[in-house]
Amino acid sequence: MTTSLTASHPALAAIHDYPSADNPSSFLAVSEGNSYFQLPDHPGLIVYRRTGRFLVQLGGPFAPTGSYRELLEAFRSTAREQGLGLVGVQLQRYDAQLYADAGFTVNQVGASWARSLSTFSLAGTKFMQLRNKISRAKRAGLDVVEVHDDAVFPRLREIDRLWLRDKGEQTRELEYLVGRYGDRMQPHRRMFVGFIDGDPVGYISYSPVYGNRPGWMHDLSRRVPSRIPGIMEAINVAAVETFRAEEVAWLHFGFTPFTGLHDDHEMPGHDVGFRRFMELLWAHGEAVYPAQSQLAYKQKWAPDLLLPEYVAFDGPASVAGFAHIFRASNAF
Incomplete structure (x- = not known):
């Protein structure tokens, strides 16, 4: 079952009550234009937007442990039944490990700083x-x-x-x-x-x-x-x-893509070629996203916490799936 923004705003309650992944960007879940996937009798929800032939998920399920996997698998099945690709972004390490265990291809995509x-x-x-x-x-x-x-x-x-x-x-x-x-x-x-x-x-x-x-x-x-x-x-x-x-x-x-990349952050089964692509975008991807200037501003404040963030593909890592993240963000 999918729902649009409602007066009661289920996402606001979910990110407050179920911060299982400690996602510092969780408040983005309440932005207008988001869609929400829920299951009857399973608390929590998944935040996503559809763009083209992809569902682009924000973070992992905002849900208690008991319904986390059920929500993820049901959402995955829904995407497959509709013939849509599924890519998740801004997953935290907790999410990344569970997605990798579920067979997703999971790579570090950047980091958030605090x-x-x-x-x-x-x-x-x-x-x-x-x-x-x-x-x-x-x-x-x-x-x-x-x-x-x-x-x-x-x-x-x-x-x-x-x-x-x-x-x-x-x-x-x-x-x-x-x-x-x-x-x-x-x-x-x-x-x-x-x-x-x-x-x-x-x-x-x-x-x-x-x-x-x-x-x-x-x-x-x-x-x-x-x-x-x-x-x-x-x-x-x-x-x-x-x-x-x-x-x-x-x-x-907040999150800055292509930053804080490190081998120790990667999940088992990550795509080595996609990791090199992230490194290339860090070095030369200013036209895609000004990661270096964004990080320079954040480092002025001497952040003492780095949180690696991840992208997860239902299937092999793909540039097309990654590009749809930026399409969902109106970058192009």
Whole structure:
């Protein structure tokens, strides 16, 4: 049985109640446009989108242990009965091991990064350049505010428009594996905005993270094209200071494909050729996804946790199946 988004929003309950895989990106499950696979008398669900002849699954089943395998096998059977390929992305190591045991071809596809906040500090020479950039933004008049009123969102949409235009005519608005703001799940998120002379010049949206490493995920972030350095860094520092005052344990920076690849992370039976393809995209795949620049920003904050993330194919690893992940994300 498949369902679309409903008023009760089963995905929100599932990611909160069944964080079995501790997926820091689980809040993406509630995005509009997702579909959900469920079984009668089996708690939990699977999040997916159909694109072309593939079902693209987000994470593993958000379900208790007792119904995890039943959901996976039923979803797999449904895809096969419909003549559709099945590929899952952003699986955590827990998921990856179960998928490999079930006969999927599982490869590391990247990593997510996180920083524990209990000991976080910008003191020391390691953060000197970061502190200098933040100081320059503040000297330019930057004021960072956590906003709770969606009246500012139309002005943030203008930042989105300028940001996309600056990236080039071919740049598309990503979705599915990237968060959003302003929908009916907005009350669960937090939004920090930087203003100069009363005008918004950048923002960072933070999504909740559940499970064993609870906290917030640095999600969607945009800024107006500007020569003023340190705008995004200053916004994030303001959020971190707020979170630390609230005794939040973790700041997650989310998934970056092609990063953190290591032999020790791979599953038995992984595809060696696909692993080389991931390494090639890390080195030369900026046009597919700017992984190196994304990782450089995250490393500014000295993350102390790397979580390998995986892609799983029902059958051999395939470039076509992998490409449908990016199609589902509106990358092309």
